[in-house]
Amino acid sequence: MDLSQAIECASAFVFPGFLTDDASLSAERAKNEEALGVLRAAWADAPAGREPFSYDLVLSLADRNRDVCDRFGIEKLRDVSPSSLSRGLSNAELIHAVAVLQHRSDAQVAAISGPDARDLNIAWVDAPVSGMVVGIDIETTDRDPARGYIINVGLEFMTIGPKAKPHDPFAGYFGLPQMYAEKGVPLADIHKIQWSDLEGRRPFREDKQVQEALLAAMSAYPFMAHNAAFEDSWFMLHIDGYAEARKAGRVVPIDSRDICRRVDPETRTLPHEMRPASLESWARRRGTLKAGESERHLGLDDVELMLATVQAEFAARNML
Template sequence: MDLSQAIEQASAFVIPGFLSGDEALTAERRKNEEAISLLTDAWMSAPAGSEPFSFDLVRNLADRNRAICDSFGIERLRNESGTSLARRLSDEDLIRSVAVLQHRPVEEVRRSAGPQARDLNVAYVEAPVSGMICGIDLETTDRYPDRGYIVNVGMEFVKLAPKGKAERGYVAYCGLPDIYEEKGVPLSEVHHISWGDLAGKLPFRENRDLQKAILSSLETFPFMAHNAAFEDSWLMLNLDGYAEGRKAGRIIPIDTRDICRRIDPEYRTLPHDSRPATLENWARRRGTLKKDEKERHLGLEDVDLMFRTVEAEFAARNMF
């Protein structure tokens, strides 16, 4: 598929409910997902102001693809890989996040980080961190943002300090198509969100007030998330205006998982299969989660745990 074919696929008038049979649904889904990946890359790499199409085209195609997945049966796609979830933030994103935390020029941090940001661990501790940060955590029904839905959003704001106090915590639940009342909420074994939590709630894509509030927060403050590539990927295809703000540099993600991997000295001594960079295990090492406690996997609770843990790490490394 080339760019013109991807635009044609996204612009086609297709009503998912009119497709029937596994073969037709699978073929349409795969074309949609290939087009979403190609269109996203083309739009993000185009010079600002010279994009060949509005990013609404991509978000709308992702909406259509979710309906296809619902018809096919999202549970049947659980082990099939997709392309809409980034594995990590780019080196440039990580360098920029350090610069924002330390209020330093990006070029200065880039010089310290070196080629492929190999020495970013050095840059992290070269200057003190400070400022107001927005924390966000999303709970979803799938791994891939062009297949599933956002069902829970947690946000908190913290002024970074040795014992920074979180303020203005916010939580929202978002509805699902009616078919999930009978089928059950996907991934409920992880986040424990049931249909009762979501019944009568507007879906995330339809909740314009929620979208405006989130976008305004993310454009006002840098945002932190543990494995921020996850939130970044989901917001790209679900939050109106996010891709535009991200490309323009108004939205700056900060990945606390990368912070853990770079500056926690214990991380390098622990076996990989013990998952030392997960929020739960990192929090236990920093004493912000007791040994017999578990991560809640709910938006606001996880944001609060993340902030307490990253501040404990910053304090231990004399970064304030």
Template structure:
């Protein structure tokens, strides 16, 4: 991985050249507000988008910390609403009107520095005795809450609105999903009704189709498609017409059988398009998965447009074939009892944060990982979002074989806004993502629902212990390489067990191939007329 001795930030300005592509189809942000793309174009992404100057961050400065904080928060809320919509727009741009994801990466880069500035302005207010800060959990997120420390200090208009915004978006998505499900159900029932009129009931068939002298009972289990033992090659859930006639216990009724067969085919086709119960199931591995790269990131926060990647650990493991004979052995992990086993090509890289983020520090991250971000500055710790060589090296690895992570959407979200070329490669189908979290939830019988874990305890710590990759008296290390290692060990052990029991990828719902989530190219047609914007 490279160093940042000579950082070229000109790409942040050139990224704005693609604004015309985005403005063509993206008219509103994630909160359904109109986007002023001229305002976006006016932002100085290279030198900072906040209103405060370096001297304004110091306690006792002549400037109004309240006014500066209010202005910076307004900029951040406005910009993040745009960033939050860009991934969906980019992925659904099937006509490839938007050529690159460089603009979202540039906006996220600038927003991280703006967030650092906001944090230090809050710290200045505390140092000046204007307010105190406490962290509060508000549904899906934790936010800092300001409390005035003296009379006359107004804090209501400088509170962090992240929880309000995030929770409102989540509720809107929930309502939209319910509306889509209701519409889908309505369409499905309409089609069922139409099928019954045209083809007859699956159970009974049209009255006029059965001969008058038939001794068969039209409502008996003999007529239920599910009760037929014959499998049709075209649709395994539906018996063939000829076989239905042969299997009848009474007078042969080929006409009735054809009606019933057609109705059953329609029912099966409608059921096949039902929404998946668990959306992470698309990340499950297939039964032919072999060489994978496991990866884990440590960051100084959870939002990829506010925080920094500070630790990257990855290694390789073959799920089926033997470990390469020429791969070095005996790698030394952070924990003595960790053995490399089938793992090989291990790597660990440390990255830094801005001086502003280091100045604020992060006690929680120290407690969780042992990493003190206040010391992660200087040439020894380049910033990942400025390290072009590190990004290029990681992208090459991520596109060479499937990569595995536990709750992989976390890593994916950071890659999208940090790794140059990743979003484009992902959209073009060059990235395959496998997640061990749905393996734990769907295939590990030890994942039992309990208080605090209604879907079972599917943390990496719990999954690795159940699969024998982590001692019961130990805990997940929360370092990139160490967590990657126990994840891959757990995955391989789990797959071996599933194959022996004909479950998981080898079960009825399993799939061939390597599995995982990969974008497949959609066929699209070139339109010569000007299209109306599709994201308003």
């Protein structure tokens, strides 16, 4: 699919309700997601202010695709690889995160880490870290942001330093299409969120006030998340104005999972099956999650656990 075909696909007047058989719905989803990939790449590669179309076209196509996936049955897509989910932040973004928390230039950090971030572990401990961050965690109904919904958001601020404590917490739940009252909330086995938690609540994509507040917070301070590429991918298709702010450099993601992998030496010695860089495993090693306790997989609970664990790691490595 070329760019003109992708724009045509996104601009077409399609009513998913008229697609009644699985073959038609599956073909529509595949076409939508291919178009999304082409459109997002073209928009990202274009110089700022000279994009060939408004990013709203991408958001509207993603919204339409979720409706198609609902009608097809999202449970049938569990084995279909996510097409809109980034595997990780780029080396340049990982380097920039260090530079922001150390209050120096990307070039200074890259001189230590190398442009490929190979020695970013050395750069992290080369200078003290400080400054305000906003910790964020979301719970969703799918891995792919073009197929599922954000149903829970947790947010909290923290000024990194020797006596840092999180403050000003926010937790919100967001609704789903009515069909899930009978089908059940997808991925409830992970996040434990039930229909009763969401009934009557406004869907995240319709809650413009919450979107604006989240974007304002992330534009004011770097946002930290455990596997930040996940939140970043979802926000690209769920928050109005996020893609534009991200492209302009006003939004800076910091990946606490990458911090764990780079800074905690135990991640290189523990066996893979222990998932040493997972938040739960890391928190147990740093003493922020007690024996017998488990990660909650709820937005605000996980934000508080992440921030406490990051703080403990920074203190253990004399980085504050």
